[in-house]
Amino acid sequence: MVNIDQPLTDTSNLLRDILKSKEKRLQDLSNTNIMPSSTCGPPKTPTENGAEDINGDERNGASDHSADESGDQSDEDSSLLGQSRLDEAEMDEARSDAENGFSDINSSPSSDTKEAKRARVENIITSIQGQPSQDTAESSYGFSEVKRPKRKQYQPQPHVTKPSDLHQQEQPSPKLRRTDCNSTSSVEDEIWQLRYQLNAVQNYIKHCDETTNKQMNGYGCIENIQRLHQAYFANQSPGQPPKFLQDRIFDDKPELYTKEKHDSRISTSNIKVPAVNGKGIHHEESDSHIEIDDKEYEELTKCLKSRIGEAVSSAIEKALSKFFHRRSQKVREDPKLTENPKRNEDPKKVVIEKKQTTDHSLKHILQLPERTNGFRLPEHHSAFDLPKLGGHDFSRTPFPHHPSISFHPPLSYYLPSHVLAPPVYSSPVEPEQTEALALVVTPPKKKRTKVTDTRLSPRAARALLQESSLGSQSDLERMSNGEYSSMIPGTSVAIPNPSLHHSDFMSFYKEQSMLNHSFDLDRCTPSSSISPNEGFHSMKNDIYDGLDGFDSHHKHLTDTLTPMHLRKAKLMFFYVRYPSSAILKVYFPDVQFNKNNTAQLVKWFSNFREFFYIQMEKYARQALAEGIKHAEELVVTLDSELYRILNLHYNRNNQIEVPDNFRVVVQTTLREFFNAVKNGKDQEPSWKKPVYKVIARLDDVLPEYFKSPNWMEQLGDS
């Protein structure tokens, strides 16, 4: 949707320069550090890719790259264990050096403007790059993932890095930078324009408020509002929905400003978006609005506010989803240090990267709300606007004739916690909730600790913390993921007894009920007078219905892991063997995670691995017994019995096409076991750990579609 043409060419060039500089540095370092010849390619390729990609061709770069890499790839497979440790360390050094030096690259002065621009671009890039708590941090994070099987080796910078690793870490980086850069400017643009509009609208609203001077009745009659709304816009621009904001959001063309001017009388006379500077606006407004009565003013005011909220919400949503995309991908990148460079060129991944957005842009976006009417909405006329967005009426009445009203994300879900929290806390249900749960929680026996062993790991916590440190977006994300439960006293405590899924479920219901109350309070509608019990069920459904409408992520929020989730998890196993709980949370957006189900999910993967490794060992021994001498003779194909067994276990109905990388993983694992057994390692205490370690690095990036609940439903059908 972002169309970056002219404006970006310049930036592209700059970016290219920067990347080239980095490349040079990298190469220098590489030479200095005596890198394996096979790794000399990768550092360069990415750069080229970056340049290419800027021009819009991703696939080319990808395929080229995979072709380049396929060679050294096969070498790596079977020899990861002892062989390249040293090289890895060196490579790592070189890499981090390069990374660190990246920001210091002092572009030799060319032209002043260029220099300035360049500086800016670099700034952006570095800030983006640094987002996930800097490269070093990221590396260490990735490392912590990898090191899991063997914790001792983490300390010094053992940070194992293979030739493939370098390319793997380097390669994507330029891409990231590129995409980030592109989207950065575009998103910044968008934000800028949004701000302009917000400013204008704010002015306008202020004006309206002064003019109409609080004639609100105090109760929100949505129908009435919508009627007025409709009336107003029908009056202003018949048959044409208000576009001043819509266009802004869904169309990034800069010329829109001018276009809007002529688009409709609304934008021209009322909003005056381009002329953000007050005076002119007010004159024009007063002139053109003489004929509009107060009611209409009111209506328009509210409409504008809601639209702003809508705009901001969607912007945030967009940015967040993209951000998490990138996060999850980055997180997964480090662990898979070995083999299959192809993976990096995987079309899927390219697609993902394409979607990635700028992290730093989020800051802007998230700052916006605090200063805009859109997010002050609740303070003012929340009784009207908020319900309109998140209330149940909305779900039942899509208002197909009013695109402006129908289907915006529930603003309430994107609002800062404090917006929702207060009502929740003051909810009459809250006390008993706390107590009831406290009772259940109190008797957590030793057992609990046990179950907790698979719960949220520190690693995951760290990951989450990293995310948190990136800004409030994580909070928002958690909110939107339903993790707001953690802010609610009662539910924040995981139900101790694992067998008490029932309790979980109940707490879930209570949460919903509490939310309902909060909604009621906000909207001040008659429905709030419904008794808790009564309103409970009906409104729960309402909320669900409403959620269904706009955001699949909130659909069927549950804290109970279903067989469907199990199936999904199994399928995910084809891509990741060692997913962190953080990753899992991202890929199970419809699950309201707590300690228990998190532990359960993690345990699932543990069980998956167990089965997986058992099979591997079995077949490895079998192969050895059959007289196979070299691991290289072990080739896993789609027809291999082992492969079929695994597929049967994780992919019973062939619900997905097993990624080829999984076959490679199987083969690698098999060979690892084979070698280990062959060398009598299996007599040693924890001889499997090295194998585990190797396999842990082979985790792939999870395809995007795993996040889609819709896709999950298809699972059920198939």
Next chain:
DNA sequence: ACATTCCCTG
């Protein structure tokens, strides 16, 4: 001392 993973059992 605590958390995580291994490993075995039901």
Next chain:
DNA sequence: CAGGGAATGT
């Protein structure tokens, strides 16, 4: 798969 004890790492 889930439970749970033992081992291991921090």
